[in-house]
Amino acid sequence: MQIKVLVAYASKYGSTQEVAEAIAATLRESGLVVDLEPMREVKALEEYTAVVLGAPLYMLHLHKDARGFLSKHCEALTGLPVAIFALGPFHDEEEEWKEAREQLDKELAKFPWLTPIAIEIFGGKFDPAKLRFPDNLLAILPASPLRKMPASDIRDWTAIHAWASNLATQLQPALAQ
Numbered sequence: 001m002q003i004k005v006l007v008a009y010a011s012k013y014g015s016t017q018e019v020a021e022a023i024a025a026t027l028r029e030s031g032l033v034v035d036l037e038p039m040r041e042v043k044a045l046e047e048y049t050a051v052v053l054g055a056p057l058y059m060l061h062l063h064k065d066a067r068g069f070l071s072k073h074c075e076a077l078t079g080l081p082v083a084i085f086a087l088g089p090f091h092d093e094e095e096e097w098k099e100a101r102e103q104l105d106k107e108l109a110k111f112p113w114l115t116p117i118a119i120e121i122f123g124g125k126f127d128p129a130k131l132r133f134p135d136n137l138l139a140i141l142p143a144s145p146l147r148k149m150p151a152s153d154i155r156d157w158t159a160i161h162a163w164a165s166n167l168a169t170q171l172q173p174a175l176a177q
């Protein structure tokens with residue numbers, strides 16, 4: 001059986017897409033055949049033996065494309081190894097990472113049939129100059145935590161490659177069975 005992995009992502013401003021690209025590249029370097037697609041363009045999962053899903057957190061929720069993808073492909077995903085990553089935190093502060101993980105866990109609990117083989121949070125990217133409506137308005141509201149927040153990018157590429165590399169090791173024996 002050929003091992004073919006789908007890396008599907010949701011992204012508003014591109015930072016999750018870049019992480020998905022890096023993960024796909026690492027999985028390929030590990031010998032896996034990988035397709036990389038935006039979640040909303042994925043029609044069916046029949047040809048895949050494993051799925052990696054990546055989405056950012058927005059306003060305490062997973063990007064809506066990810067929630068839609070999980071609902072739409074519930075049946076097919078139930079029979080496949082699924083790994084999930086989410087982007088969120090802007091600062092290397094324990095509390096922020098804890099909150100992001102809680103947000104992700106709460107979102108995933110809405111899909112009780114889902115039993116991922118790996119779940120990870122990566123740091124996110126914030127560029128106030130690029131925000132579009134309504135995010136640009138949210139970022140200027142007096143009570144917003146984003147107000148006057150400087151641009152940042154705390155994506156840790158070493159951690160991202162290491163996660164993908166571990167995942168490849170995990171998938172190979174799981175798929176060979």
Ligand SMILES: Cc1cc2nc3c(=O)[nH]c(=O)nc-3n(C[C@H](O)[C@H](O)[C@H](O)COP(=O)(O)O)c2cc1C
Binds near residue numbers: 015099103126135
């Ligand atoms: C308006 C807005 C709301 C956000 N809300 C959250 C949130 O609730 N939790 C979190 O951990 N990160 C939050 N983030 C951070 C994003 O998840 C992070 O910027 C991510 O890298 C964006 O991914 P994208 O470039 O693929 O869209 C928010 C960012 C913006 C701009």
